[in-house]
Amino acid sequence: MGPVCIAQESAYKDWQDFAVTTQVLANHNMLKVPQNQVAGHQAGGGNLGPLVDDSGHFYKPLQGDERGSKEVAFYTSFSLNTKVPDEIRKFFPIFYGTQLVEASDGSGLKSHLVLEDLTLGNVNPSIMDIKIGSRTWSPQASEDYIAKCLKKDRESSSLLLGFRLSGLQFYTNKEAVFRKPTKKSVQSLSAEEIKLVLKNFVSSNTSTELESKPDCAFASVVFGGPNGILSQLFELKSWFEDQTLYHFYSVSVHMMYEKQLASEGRNPRAEIKLIDFAHVDEGRGVIDHNFLGGICSLVKFISEILRATDDCPIKALNYLLGDEVENLVLSLRDKLQK
């Protein structure tokens, strides 16, 4: 797909960065297919899908049915909602409004959401998208839609685990190979399998296949620590225990970090964002117990992996600093035990 032009659709309000959008419009920026999208409709090969530019914008075509208008309505409401704490906003992509853009399938100008490109500045991000909630449908949805979702929730891991994997990309640092399993193969994982995938996500010995004995070398820096993914999930959890503004059906947590940075002992830029808001309802005075339950389940899985890693920190040290450190630690232990 070649570069395309952007035309302004309509004036809109933006709570944070109106100037950026204006600039995008002025530049007639070149758009291309994103390299790091692991779930959802994908552009390329004449298909309709999201596009990105070089300035950090992600263009998501509005779905023709009411999903498109519901997602715009959510982003608009959320952007303007003064009840959302600033420290929670960081978990949501910045919203720059909607624009008419040449669609990736060549069908001409089409309305797109303009969002923050979450992978901007990343070279080889490892990514997991996890759809949260044992129920992906709103009580207000149509009978047909509920039946369809319920079937999928039962066939996938959603019902049992409270979430399902909707996509992933592993960076294997030996050959710089990405692994993007197909949707079906990852959605119906068991508790043990999802634990294995999460361990592979933070391991140094990942190959093109799932490693059955992942070393979890980066668990403590990616999942753990004050800026790690678990800490971010706890922030989200606290908000969900209290907020009655929105109910997030079929929304995913997008987890990402740079394995190359982790393997160099640098800050791996571990980050979570919430994505896909085509099925958000008003909260009407009730917390989102469905989403909260799913987050708590994910927290439990990640906590267990971290706890297991804490029991054998030598492996991680070994990876980062080489065999000598492991030998040193082992000999120190021997001396202490004598």
Next chain:
Amino acid sequence: MGPVCIAQESAYKDWQDFAVTTQVLANHNMLKVPQNQVAGHQAGGGNLGPLVDDSGHFYKPLQGDERGSKEVAFYTSFSLNTKVPDEIRKFFPIFYGTQLVEASDGSGLKSHLVLEDLTLGNVNPSIMDIKIGSRTWSPQASEDYIAKCLKKDRESSSLLLGFRLSGLQFYTNKEAVFRKPTKKSVQSLSAEEIKLVLKNFVSSNTSTELESKPDCAFASVVFGGPNGILSQLFELKSWFEDQTLYHFYSVSVHMMYEKQLASEGRNPRAEIKLIDFAHVDEGRGVIDHNFLGGICSLVKFISEILRATDDCPIKALNYLLGDEVENLVLSLRDKLQK
């Protein structure tokens, strides 16, 4: 229904109080219809339902289908499970095994669960039974059962609130009148209505009808404080964030206190217990996100009532200590503002 006799069914293991059961068997204790049961099948009028004796035992007839055997299996497993912390056991009725007992419907000897009588020692307990979880069915249930439960979850408040009221009994201290609404009238309450019921539960001005302006006079002593219901719910919540032993479908929280004691400024014996375990599954390495979400939703409602009560504590003081205190507080406030 007249008094009935007990015959021993089989030897069984009891984790806590085997001696008590033996005594029951020896005494041929008289059984009667419980006075404070607010939900479930009720004995009396020739119906099959639970019975109690004077020694603190509650006899629940085993449901003929697999529900009966599932409930026995749960109580047996739970009683023997050393992974359940002691401080969590207090939220479950003590299990004394099963016994053959003359059924309340006159159908002869029938197998009963023998449990702790939760209302023993209470004179006029105010009670609310709340079925927890937006989903009351297990993924392993039959298609017919799932369809039936799903319909009920959608028609009641379960889907939206994450729980539904399954029964209540209010003690109105003026005329000693109990109010036991029918099941249907309480199951489909909205968020605002459930809040009103919870407020009435802890109010001094409850009448035979729901009071539209409940004074919440006892909110701080029943819901609040280190031994209050909210504190107990937080203990349960912590365990559910971690435990992967059981998944509790269609289980209720039984909340109870003595309004008479509260109105005398004494400890109102506020207490929660979990009841009804005919649909419990093994946890298989996953937390019970469905139950946890429902508990968090209930916690939010009760927290909001408490917070609102904290804003105007004069009302509660007024009830307990009379008008003079209110006048004193108001005059003090006037002086401070001058």
